[in-house]
Amino acid sequence: MRPARPSRGLLGLWAAVTAAALATSSPLSAQSVLDRPPNMHGTWVGSSGTVQFNVMHRFAAGDPPERAVRNTPTFLVATGVPGNGLAGARYATSSPWIRGFPNEWEFFVRYTPMAELDERSFDLSLTGAYNQAADSFDGQITLARRIGPLRVLTAGRAFSQAFREGEARSAIAAGANLRLSHSTALAADLATLLDRGPGERMAWSAGLQIQIPTTPHTLSIHASNAHTTTLQGSSIGGATTLWGFEFTIPVTLSRYIGTGPSPPSDPESGPEPSLVGEDRLFDVEIEDLAFAPEAIQIQAGDMVRWTNTSLLIHTVTAHPDRVADPSRVLLPEGVEPFDSGDLAPGESFTQVFPVPGEYIYLCIPHQAIGMIGRIIVTE
């Protein structure tokens, strides 16, 4: 028998995470399977105004002679909440682990207080969840960091009532994505309950992760012995290998209800310009799915240099004819549109701004998920 442990600490953690996640500024971000292996949730948080919808299916052929194909879909719906948070639910079906409850609802809140995008050396993410089938409060802490083409993730998980069996249990997981190119990665992970019983195997997965060119969608084609990707479901493996895929669909709500994503907030006081001769040069970094800073204020005649520090291709585009929704870019009257064209990782693009006014530009490959920036040019 496994020792039963009190779950009060876990409940406390869950409450704290929930409260923290409901607390304040949201980064532009969408989920990409390039940043996480198939059975790990990663540290991504969405932007509010974007609804993330992910569809995962895993298949296994049954016993002969019928060899009926069993299909275990997991759906995820989530949206960013202010304060680097994400709130959502997973609905996982045909799970064999919770007796009498094959369909799991998992409601969760994620909070990522530290992110590499904010120039930290790692991502730290906390998740609190309620698994309705197991009637269990679940928690997860995830650490992730990038080392060259590798993104490494580790997670600790705790369940107040694992698999509805009346006991608190915990699990650990680790995985990595290896970037092969700007749009493909190999990924794998392993997870284990810390007190595995008979018939309870480690959960594993291995997959090819793909960013579908010129769309905000990513696709994972994978194999795993885990049936679902709830926190509990991804912590236990079975004897059969399931084959499957996951497709991620960010839906920008504001595209459908009018005004477009709200333009970036007021310019930050920084960055400090450098001098090129007598001209001032401001640097903007192009990160994974965001311009940093998102908004800057400069003076007429200043230069701005964008540098792609991410592993994806991006553009800097203020050209109404080249974007899906021309109303989302803005140029002062009479100013020539500009477009960097594709910027590969490491490349940069410089533009001079002689005309005062407000400029709103976006990234063509990631316009649907609100990758947008703003420049205020004063006299």
Ligand SMILES: [Cu+2]
């Ligand atoms: Cu982009």
